[in-house]
Amino acid sequence: MNTRERQALVLPAPSHGQARDQKGSVLVEFAFILPVLLMLLFGVVYFSVALYNKTVLTMATREGARAGVLYDADGNNTANAVNAALPLCSSVISFGSDATPVPQASVSGDILTVTASGNYTGFYIFSGLTTSAQTSMRLE
Template sequence: MNPKQKAKGNVALEFALILPVLLLFVGGIIDLGRAYWFKQTLTWASREGARYGSVLSSEDWSCDFVKERVIQAVQKGCGTSISKDDVAVVPEAGPKAASELTVTVSMPFRFLILPYSIPNLSGQTTMRFESS
């Protein structure tokens, strides 16, 4: 065996040893990016719901309208669907003068590459009612 063939074999072996580590590293970066994107989408969706609920008049106000707005925003932002149980709206009764509306949305997140999971990602927004 000449030295050139031996060097080619060493390079192939080194590549085979480092490739799984490199792929795991790149996959982890992609998964963490996805988690950050979902977190930002949930925060944006809670803002959409809080803004929508804070400007509705007391005659038109409904907790279900706010939840539907949040669900639509999550679907638009990251393409996943959530249920009304994943959205919390406080107060549920509707607008009162000088009171605040808090919208919290949460969903489970599963990593694609990494074996562990974050229990829940969530976003929360509080806004003052603009109409009563």
């Protein structure tokens, strides 16, 4: 290819009038895309916090069940389970209310079951999600 053919392939730069006419188009496109990007961002944050809350409740019920299944001569297995799970339940994240999930324990035969559930008050669109966890272990 010679230099004359290369020059023919290069597109001419827009004139001064054309560049000025397109000056606000980037702003308009950004205004259309911004709400979608914000919804995606807040959705990721909301889902991450909900997943964290579920993990915390699962860890709290496991810790409560571990503490509750240990031999206790007084028979306070359910009280021991609730007392062990309660501090972990207080680390649940909630936007707007102070609704700490309260763990509950019950014994059926030789199985101790610890449950905890709480309402997650998030953003207006996503509020009202209930997260819960349950762990069962055999008494020693």
